[in-house]
Amino acid sequence: MPILSFSLNPESLGRLHDALVCLGKFSESVSIEAAHDKLILYALNSSKSAYACFTLIGNRFFTKYQYSPQRRPKEKFNCKIYNKALLSVFKGRSFDPEKETAVERCDVVVEDGEGKTKSRFIIKIICRHGVLKTYRLTFESIPSMHAVFSKESANNKWSTSSKTLREFIEYFGPGTEQLDIYAEGGRVSFTSYTEKVMSGNEILKQPLHTTIAIDIQEFADFSAEEKLHLVISVKDFKSIITHAGLTNTMVKAMYSRPSNPLQLSYSDEGLLSEFILMTIGDARGSSAPKAGRASSKIISKQPLEARSSSKRTASVAEMGPPSAVAPSLSRKVSKPSPPPPQPSIQSNALFFPEADDDRRWDPVDHEDEDDGEMLLWDAGVNHASSGQRLQRLELQSQSVNSNSGMNVQAARSNEYEEVPTQRLEPIEQVAPTQRLSEIRGIFDD
Amino acid sequence: MRFKTSVRNINTFTKLTASLSSLGKVAWVRLDDDNVRFTIIPESGTQVWASLSIDSIFEDYTIQSAIENNTINLELPLPPLHRALKSAFNASSASIRLTKKDGVPVLSLTIITNTISGGNNANGFLNSANDDPFEETFREEHLDAGGRDREAVVTQDIPVRVLTPESVEGIHEPRVREPDAHVLLPSLIQLKAVSDRFTKLAMATGNGATKSGAAVPKLELRANMHGSLKLSISTDALNIESVWTGLENPELDPGQVENAVEEHPSSKLRAEGPDAWSTVRIDGRDWGKVLSVGRLGGRVIACFVNEHALILYVYLANYDESGEESVLTYYISSFSL
Numbered sequence: 093m094p095i096l097s098f099s100l101n102p103e104s105l106g107r108l109h110d111a112l113v114c115l116g117k118f119s120e121s122v123s124i125e126a127a128h129d130k131l132i133l134y135a136l137n138s139s140k141s142a143y144a145c146f147t148l149i150g151n152r153f154f155t156k157y158q159y160s161p162q163r164r165p166k167e168k169f170n171c172k173i174y175n176k177a178l179l180s181v182f183k184g185r186s187f188d189p190e191k192e193t194a195v196e197r198c199d200v201v202v203e204d205g206e207g208k209t210k211s212r213f214i215i216k217i218i219c220r221h222g223v224l225k226t227y228r229l230t231f232e233s234i235p236s237m238h239a240v241f242s243k244e245s246a247n248n249k250w251s252t253s254s255k256t257l258r259e260f261i262e263y264f265g266p267g268t269e270q271l272d273i274y275a276e277g278g279r280v281s282f283t284s285y286t287e288k289v290m291s292g293n294e295i296l297k298q299p300l301h302t303t304i305a306i307d308i309q310e311f312a313d314f315s316a317e318e319k320l321h322l323v324i325s326v327k328d329f330k331s332i333i334t335h336a337g338l339t340n341t342m343v344k345a346m347y348s349r350p351s352n353p354l355q356l357s358y359s360d361e362g363l364l365s366e367f368i369l370m371t372i373g374d375a376r377g378s379s380a381p382k383a384g385r386a387s388s389k390i391i392s393k394q395p396l397e398a399r400s401s402s403k404r405t406a407s408v409a410e411m412g413p414p415s416a417v418a419p420s421l422s423r424k425v426s427k428p429s430p431p432p433p434q435p436s437i438q439s440n441a442l443f444f445p446e447a448d449d450d451r452r453w454d455p456v457d458h459e460d461e462d463d464g465e466m467l468l469w470d471a472g473v474n475h476a477s478s479g480q481r482l483q484r485l486e487l488q489s490q491s492v493n494s495n496s497g498m499n500v501q502a503a504r505s506n507e508y509e510e511v512p513t514q515r516l517e518p519i520e521q522v523a524p525t526q527r528l529s530e531i532r533g534i535f536d537d
Numbered sequence: 538m539r540f541k542t543s544v545r546n547i548n549t550f551t552k553l554t555a556s557l558s559s560l561g562k563v564a565w566v567r568l569d570d571d572n573v574r575f576t577i578i579p580e581s582g583t584q585v586w587a588s589l590s591i592d593s594i595f596e597d598y599t600i601q602s603a604i605e606n607n608t609i610n611l612e613l614p615l616p617p618l619h620r621a622l623k624s625a626f627n628a629s630s631a632s633i634r635l636t637k638k639d640g641v642p643v644l645s646l647t648i649i650t651n652t653i654s655g656g657n658n659a660n661g662f663l664n665s666a667n668d669d670p671f672e673e674t675f676r677e678e679h680l681d682a683g684g685r686d687r688e689a690v691v692t693q694d695i696p697v698r699v700l701t702p703e704s705v706e707g708i709h710e711p712r713v714r715e716p717d718a719h720v721l722l723p724s725l726i727q728l729k730a731v732s733d734r735f736t737k738l739a740m741a742t743g744n745g746a747t748k749s750g751a752a753v754p755k756l757e758l759r760a761n762m763h764g765s766l767k768l769s770i771s772t773d774a775l776n777i778e779s780v781w782t783g784l785e786n787p788e789l790d791p792g793q794v795e796n797a798v799e800e801h802p803s804s805k806l807r808a809e810g811p812d813a814w815s816t817v818r819i820d821g822r823d824w825g826k827v828l829s830v831g832r833l834g835g836r837v838i839a840c841f842v843n844e845h846a847l848i849l850y851v852y853l854a855n856y857d858e859s860g861e862e863s864v865l866t867y868y869i870s871s872f873s874l
């Protein structure tokens with residue numbers, strides 16, 4: 093008896109792939125949480141400054157969705173899969189029904205057995221002409237862990253069309269790190285910049301400093317405090333908007349103050365997307381006095397944890413009461429800072445709708461022609477900035493019931509099996525349990 | 538020191554920067570009352586000296602400096618400039634000014650652009666959002682159905698260095714002896730396709746060391762004064778050649794040559810008949826970068842200095858008849874055998 097089974101039509105499969113691509117920009121593994129009415133895919137970046145979450149509504153996103161908890165009816169199933177393995181299953185699949193190799197349906201079954209059955213995430217892709225492709229992936233059982241966002245204190249809100257934002261991110265050149273969102277005098281500006289100071293000849297290597305200013309009227313809805321510099325990672329913003337821009341939807345932003353998280357959310361036909369990004373404390377001379385900021389930081393920590401259960405209902409809907417609320421910011425402060433960010437790789441694609449294809453004039457690159465096939469992969473370690481460090485997001489983890497989630501067979505790493513709950517919190521401490529080579533082996537069995 | 542102008546022709550300026558940036562990352566830009574010059578001198582490869590009439594790319598041009606003729610010399614990175622101009626593709630207007638941001642001189646490109654209007658947003662999302670946990674946050678949409686113009690002001694700051702006149706004094710355009718042959722080149726896209734193909738074939742059939750780049754066979758380019766151009770490449774394994782005929786050898790302007798026209802080397806080559814050729818050998822990859830200037834669509838005259846250099850003059854169409862000509866000059870050295 094599978095614990096979880098669902099079916100996707102080709103269109104949903106394409107959207108699932110888009111979501112996985114987006115999650116892949118945050119972390120190399122994707123966490124999956126199944127409940128009776130929805131499936132949640134989420135990822136937290138390694139510096140814990142960005143959290144991406146997609147909620148797939150059971151009866152709207154899927155053609156069939158069935159979750160059968162093994163023990164208690166309200167119990168959830170949590171696991172983690174190497175995202176590259178999932179992506180390679182869906183990559184290059186034609187979702188276009190006209191094509192000869194088109195996918196007709198995708199069935200996924202998750203078995204989490206004890207003893208007899210193997211714990212596997214089994215994906216069956218049914219193509220035209222009766223071709224059936226079966227992939228068996230291993231997964232790792234994990235405790236549920238979601239970033240916390242307090243909607244009550246987020247008194248600043250705006251929303252605008254995803255297509256408009258999609259257009260904006262095209263203006264940002266490569267090499268910048270931060271994005272400053274600022275409103276003043278009825279205008280809102282998005283500024284992409286870097287904090288690196290260059291001198292002499294190096295100055296010419298400074299990346300483009302881009303500001304986009306628009307009237308508040310251009311927002312569908314804008315009720316936010318003015319003169320507040322909200323600074324996030326431009327790379328995260330691009331990853332999100334690249335996904336949001338695939339559909340014509342409304343992106344809603346909610347936040348309270350600098351140094352507190354920003355939530356971006358949008359929804360589309362049974363798929364809810366939510367991102368929580370840590371914002372950088374205002375180094376540009378904020379309207380908030382320094383003392384005020386410091387105290388608001390302290391305030392923000394304790395109440396966030398204390399009120400976690402009430403927030404859980406708000407942001408992580410309908411999760412059962414936690415048996416432990418694990419990580420706190422203060423415990424991680426002493427950790428070494430992550431390496432400085434690398435400039436993100438820019439794609440010029442989609443930029444330039446040209447009538448006469450100006451690119452044919454570009455010199456031919458005779459040297460690297462073989463690289464086109466590679467899956468682009470972000471290591472996900474470069475989220476904090478050099479100058480100002482992004483703080484980590486507040487996390488909320490649900491400890492796994494002694495037997496349920498921690499399936500011994502499911503976990504590849506022996507070390508992992510014995511880890512008590514407290515040691516599970518920093519995800520990056522757990523060694524990767526699946527290598528691509530291992531996964532290929534699994535395809536064969 | 539002041540410099541401020543509107544960009545008259547964003548498309549041409551973008552194509553110009555695309556062509557220039559394929560040859561070098563940094564340009565010396567000289568702006569003055571009369572024209573705009575871009576000079577690229579890469580460490581190796583082809584030099585470009587471009588002189589454009591102000592009207593061909595700018596309008597409402599204001600320049601002011603303490604130097605004669607209101608000259609301003611800038612060192613300008615081309616990729617960011619190109620990137621910035623590309624973002625002006627759909628702009629309704631664009632202007633450039635020299636300014637300082639945080640103590641750093643920048644060329645600030647201000648683009649007024651119309652963003653996607655909200656008119657077509659209404660359908661398609663949140664039709665029945667009853668089980669939607671974000672429900673209350675999404676219900677508030679009220680986009681204008683009219684789709685009026687939504688204007689965004691985009692500012693792109695390109696870092697520059699302002700150069701002193703002394704520092705650029707020593708930079709001179711190369712001096713080359715009178716050419717032996719000059720010919721109006723055929724369609725550059727055709728020439729580029731053939732050249733790229735030849736280079737690729739030669740690399741594929743080469744002796745394996747080609748990937749490192751050092752041992753790439755050279756393209757041989759030859760012209761006579763009877764309307765022919767030959768392009769060839771040879772390796773141990775192959776020998777290919779393409780010939781164009783019926784091309785124009787423009788008449789020399791007697792006012793432009795030092796001695797009598799009959800004394801000019803090209804007149805001598807013409808007298809020697811159609812089998813007399815002037816030859817240069819050039820690097821195929823560098824040549825491919827040079828030919829990217831074809832996107833500007835100008836007339837190109839190639840001047841051959843036998844076994845020494847190839848000089849291309851790219852004449853751009855002028856904005857109006859009266860104005861000064863815009864010419865890009867490419868200096869390509871010939872490799873010896």
